Amino acid sequence: MLCIAGYNLCKSYNDSNQNIQVLRDSTLEVNEGDLVCITGQSGCGKSTLLHILGLLDAPDSGRVVFGDREISSSFPEAPSIRNKELGFVFQFHYLVEDLTAKENVALPMIISGISSAKAQREASTLLGSLGLGSRLHSYPNQLSGGEQQRVSLARALINRPRIVLADEPTGNLDPEHSAEVWQMMQKLNKDRNQTFVIVTHDIESAKLANLTYNLAQGKLNLLS
Amino acid sequence: MDKLERFFFSRYLKSPKRNLLRFSFVFMTLGIVLSVGILSAGLNLFEGYERSLKEVLLGSFPHLTLQKSSGEYFGETETSLLVQQLTSHSEIDQITPAMNYSVMARNENKVRGANLTGYDFSGKYPVSYAKYIKQGKSTLHSGEIIVGSYLASELGKKLGDQLQVVYPRLDRISALGMFPAEFNFTIVGIYSSGFYESDRSMLISTVEDAQSMLNILPGFGKLEIHLDKEYIDQAADVAATLQGSLGSEYSVYPWTMFSAGLLRLVAMEKWLIFIIFCFLVLIAGINVISAVTTIILDKTNEIAVLKTLGSSSRSIKRMLSYQVGLVALAAIVAGQAFGALLSFIVEKQGLYKLKGDVYFIDSLTASISPLNQVIIFAVAASLVTLCIHYPLRQIDRMQIIELLRNQ
Numbered sequence: 150m151l152c153i154a155g156y157n158l159c160k161s162y163n164d165s166n167q168n169i170q171v172l173r174d175s176t177l178e179v180n181e182g183d184l185v186c187i188t189g190q191s192g193c194g195k196s197t198l199l200h201i202l203g204l205l206d207a208p209d210s211g212r213v214v215f216g217d218r219e220i221s222s223s224f225p226e227a228p229s230i231r232n233k234e235l236g237f238v239f240q241f242h243y244l245v246e247d248l249t250a251k252e253n254v255a256l257p258m259i260i261s262g263i264s265s266a267k268a269q270r271e272a273s274t275l276l277g278s279l280g281l282g283s284r285l286h287s288y289p290n291q292l293s294g295g296e297q298q299r300v301s302l303a304r305a306l307i308n309r310p311r312i313v314l315a316d317e318p319t320g321n322l323d324p325e326h327s328a329e330v331w332q333m334m335q336k337l338n339k340d341r342n343q344t345f346v347i348v349t350h351d352i353e354s355a356k357l358a359n360l361t362y363n364l365a366q367g368k369l370n371l372l373s
Numbered sequence: 374m375d376k377l378e379r380f381f382f383s384r385y386l387k388s389p390k391r392n393l394l395r396f397s398f399v400f401m402t403l404g405i406v407l408s409v410g411i412l413s414a415g416l417n418l419f420e421g422y423e424r425s426l427k428e429v430l431l432g433s434f435p436h437l438t439l440q441k442s443s444g445e446y447f448g449e450t451e452t453s454l455l456v457q458q459l460t461s462h463s464e465i466d467q468i469t470p471a472m473n474y475s476v477m478a479r480n481e482n483k484v485r486g487a488n489l490t491g492y493d494f495s496g497k498y499p500v501s502y503a504k505y506i507k508q509g510k511s512t513l514h515s516g517e518i519i520v521g522s523y524l525a526s527e528l529g530k531k532l533g534d535q536l537q538v539v540y541p542r543l544d545r546i547s548a549l550g551m552f553p554a555e556f557n558f559t560i561v562g563i564y565s566s567g568f569y570e571s572d573r574s575m576l577i578s579t580v581e582d583a584q585s586m587l588n589i590l591p592g593f594g595k596l597e598i599h600l601d602k603e604y605i606d607q608a609a610d611v612a613a614t615l616q617g618s619l620g621s622e623y624s625v626y627p628w629t630m631f632s633a634g635l636l637r638l639v640a641m642e643k644w645l646i647f648i649i650f651c652f653l654v655l656i657a658g659i660n661v662i663s664a665v666t667t668i669i670l671d672k673t674n675e676i677a678v679l680k681t682l683g684s685s686s687r688s689i690k691r692m693l694s695y696q697v698g699l700v701a702l703a704a705i706v707a708g709q710a711f712g713a714l715l716s717f718i719v720e721k722q723g724l725y726k727l728k729g730d731v732y733f734i735d736s737l738t739a740s741i742s743p744l745n746q747v748i749i750f751a752v753a754a755s756l757v758t759l760c761i762h763y764p765l766r767q768i769d770r771m772q773i774i775e776l777l778r779n780q
Binding site (some may be wrong): 200203205206228229230231232233237239243245246247248252256259260261262263264265304357367 | 375376383675678680681682683684724755773774777
């Protein structure tokens with residue numbers, strides 16, 4: 150069953166009076182339960198593709214279909230879809246420094262209108278299941294890089310989104326912590342049938358996915 | 374306040390230190406406290422000045438003055454009848470018949486113009502100036518006189534001294550011209566109301582002495598009428614009512630006819646000072662704009678995350694405005710307290726005194742009016758709110774993708 154798709158996506162940027170075409174008629178379909186990896190060289194447009202699918206950016210042309218409806222970042226319901234149906238993990242954890250791990254994870258639920266107390270209870274349970282039960286009250290600067298990224302993953306999962314979009318989630322981690330995060334995403338994919346689209350330049354890790362694409366010259370090519 | 378705003382606000386209330394200790398926050402708070410403090414102190418002192426002046430004016434002068442339209446004196450019987458008739462008016466508190474005229478007070482070569490008022494001390498009529506007698510006694514016998522404090526000081530006279538009072542009488546004409554009547558009085562009291570004009574010219578004697586100086590039959594020149602407190606501001610209306618009941622033979626003059634212009638001028642100055650000092654709050658508002666801009670720059674990361682997670686710009690703006698607003702409101706209240714303290718210090722300080730000949734009264738008094746405090750709070754809060762919301766508008770223009778790219 151189709152979860153999210155981008156059809157004939159084109160996107161270009163102007164840089165120093167030069168027009169750089171990062172996506173050229175690219176098409177990607179992601180089904181429920183897929184773990185999709187997109188690889189490619191730095192600056193090839195992987196993150197741009199992810200941002201377009203995540204309704205954070207708009208393509209110059211092409212369309213994004215979410216489930217059975219076409220959607221765009223400019224639609225009024227886009228913030229609500231980003232909150233409830235999509236989860237985001239970035240290369241830098243982007244945790245709120247003034248909030249504890251538990252409060253950071255609870256944020257998407259509080260934004261969706263659930264009470265802070267209930268959201269924090271849910272967050273505690275989720276962090277416990279991700280092995281961070283002892284770090285609930287730690288602030289981001291008291292956590293290791295791997296722990297920060299796991300908290301970020303928990304925040305992406307708290308609203309039980311249909312799809313998690315991860316942009317270089319291990320790009321900032323050492324090999325040990327990187328493996329830890331990859332294992333966790335694989336486990337969630339298997340155990341909870343959680344759909345992932347992961348952008349990475351780590352070819353070895355990308356082999357763990359059930360679908361791997363390479364983005365080059367603005368075009369997506371299926372690798373495996 | 375939605376759940377997210379409430380969550381961040383309660384979180385902020387639990388540990389506000391991180392924000393409060395920001396450099397820009399400290400200066401924002403200081404700016405508001407100082408500007409509101411100065412605004413508040415200025416208004417408190419002007420309010421105090423206005424009240425003191427009004428109090429002294431109404432204490433020194435009668436609220437209504439009744440005279441014969443022809444300028445003649447009241448006979449004793451007529452005075453009694455008039456007092457009896459006027460006492461039936463509930464607005465009137467006290468009626469004092471008096472004789473009043475201009476004289477010269479002399480001490481050797483020093484001569485000053487003065488205003489001699491003669492009262493009846495037989496106990497038949499009340500007199501109301503006793504509270505202003507700072508030295509000596511307030512009840513007089515023949516040959517005794519009370520002198521205004523500035524007049525006494527200018528003439529170099531003190532209690533117990535003799536004072537020569539000169540009145541140019543038309544019936545004392547010699548071959549060399551008009552010959553003035555001269556009387557010697559013993560100073561038994563010093564009058565000090567705080568109102569320079571009175572203290573500079575006041576002389577009080579018995580009505581009998583005044584009559585013999587003028588060489589007239591027993592009688593009075595005017596009736597000084599004091600109203601009940603609640604009717605003082607309606608003196609003009611009460612005067613019109615009395616005028617109507619007494620007819621054209623008498624003229625009734627309210628205090629507003631002589632002093633209201635001065636009080637209106639002071640009130641206008643007070644509000645002009647208020648408007649000028651409001652600009653100080655506006656200048657402090659620039660610190661608020663700077664502090665909010667710094668917070669936005671500092672929290673760009675947070676704003677990007679919240680927008681990515683589905684929070685609206687409106688909600689983020691309100692979240693930040695509650696945090697800054699709370700500090701700003703606390704600073705305004707602290708500023709008002711600082712203003713009260715400042716005005717108290719100015720009132721109690723002994724270094725600078727008002728010059729009575731310039732400012733009418735010679736003491737600085739602060740008065741904290743609740744209405745003024747509400748106005749200061751409302752104006753300062755409105756200006757600060759504007760200054761908080763102005764920079765917050767940039768959150769609307771922040772694109773998530775730009776924020777993420779710039780990290």
